[in-house]
Amino acid sequence: MDEILVKLEKITAELASIKRKLDESDISRNFGNWVPRKKLMEFLDYGDTQMAEIFKSCDLVISEIGNRKFVKRESIIRLLEKNIRQ
Numbered sequence: 001m002d003e004i005l006v007k008l009e010k011i012t013a014e015l016a017s018i019k020r021k022l023d024e025s026d027i028s029r030n031f032g033n034w035v036p037r038k039k040l041m042e043f044l045d046y047g048d049t050q051m052a053e054i055f056k057s058c059d060l061v062i063s064e065i066g067n068r069k070f071v072k073r074e075s076i077i078r079l080l081e082k083n084i085r086q
Contacts, residue, residue: 035076037069054079 041051055062058079061072 031070033073034063034070035073037071040071040076 037051041047044050044054046054054060055069059075060079061075063070063072
């Protein structure tokens with residue numbers, strides 16, 4: 001019986017994780033042209049200091065709401081394309 005409860009708790013935790021991921025993807029669909037700073041940090045695998053430097057030195061279009069920052073998707077694409085090396 002204990003083994004079943006442990007498995008059930010594990011499945012419940014996995015479902016909660018999947019639900020969080022789905023909720024995050026819903027946010028992306030609803031705010032399609034804006035990327036939260038946190039998601040950009042994850043994508044670039046950058047920390048706070050590196051992101052602060054990117055925000056200061058690059059021409060990113062940023063919207064601030066309180067302490068939250070959102071970056072216009074097109075400006076991220078321009079930044080990536082500007083730094084193409086061949």
